[in-house]
Amino acid sequence: MATEYIYVYLDSVTNHVLSKGMDMDNFQYSLKQTPKNILLLDAKKGVGEFESHTGFRIIRGRENVHRHFDECSKSPEKMSKWIDFESLELLRQLTPVEISELLYIAHAHTHLHSPFYYKLQNNFIYLTLPDAMTKVYYRYLDQYFTLLSLSLTNALTVKINEKRSFFQKPQEIKTIPIEMVKQLIPYLKEGALFSLKQLEVHGDSYDIPIFLAEDRLREVGNPFPEQDRLATICYNRGSGVWSIHETETLLARI
Template identity: 45%
Template sequence: MPEQMIYIHYDTVGNNVLSKGITNQNSKNLLKRTPNNLLLIKGGESVGTYDNHTGFPIIKGQEEVKKFLDTGIGNPSQLGAWIDFSSIDMLHQLTSVEISEILYIAHAHNYLYSPFYYKLQNNYIYLSLPNDFTKVYYRYLEEFLEQFSDSITQRMQKKVNEKKRFFQKEQIIRSFPIEKAAQFVPAFREGVCFSFRQMKMENQTYQVPLFLTEDKLSSINQLFDEKESLGMLIYDANQDKWDLKYEIE
């Protein structure tokens, strides 16, 4: 189940992140740079306005974009596939070849020459994949690290409050630090899974094991051999403190 693990593989060549289990309950944490407009490239979308030049639906203006992104809170697969763009005028300067490249991205989930277009000035390409995976091209990787940090914090807060009684106030925990998230980037390049289903708790210290999975996507729905753990993501509820330890070449 997605809520029991987080899988991440960071492709440094294409600057994209393939992930599963990254969910955010706050639309402000879904994307830090709210796009001006979106080009919906999956096909069959019932939202947006049809654009004659590209043949794709578009969502115009940040307010409408925010409403659309809100539909993906807690369920990123609802967002289909899209590319952001800065202005309608520049969108309409796309050539037929460039539009065909975008069609290829929507079909093959990969780019031909570059995922970032001068005419679009896009910061993202967002692709919903089967089995609740998402693949997102980021111009700035730190945006993903912020989403990862937020998702880790939400999951741990849920775990910490799992056994609280109905009259007890929910414990609000410290956010997982971005600088610690950045320390995982070498592991993200290999393809890793944080297994919350195998989390252990001792003396109010929660330990989430980290496993190397590479591109073996079928393995992430199984229990891992704990002897093969690369390390731990640790939260000390008594001190409201995060720590981590892992080893990867």
């Protein structure tokens, strides 16, 4: 089934992204390297191995982490909240206060101090939220822009091909350039909705409207009114070129 929408709210101060409509497959492909180890903040028994110092369950080794992500991709309900870490030795040096901070993050979905720990050397904190939302802290935000590029490209590819017959060859499209995705940052900071449900086709041009969603999460998934359109991101099937057409600047709305 084609993704109907992608919601993104970017906080560039704390380097976290609140999103909906992105799957684990795209997250994995966006990574330069699978995390070496992950600490599971709310894992069920039988997942990973119990680590006695922290009281959490962990998964060690890139192959095992990759396998866990694959299982979560096939069965999203298996996905737990996690934070990556480099060294088991340093993990076991966490103080009771630091361990309690991790418990707080898992419960409250926000950090008390820095979300990036010296002892863990973590690059991510991955939090699953109600209603299929995720909140992910990125040490390096460029990794998120790679994810958004893949997610939009793959969502449009599926959408274009959803009505093809069995005998037709699937159409492939070029990936949105990362630098173009970064041009969308002002919209992402306000809370943006990319609506594949309201995709427009004009000849060879496939146009994805971008709406100002802010914190109207209950409305995500429903058609948004035209007056909320901020811009349109377009893909020309003939030339293979992506472009962005601004409807109204955020400055004009203030």
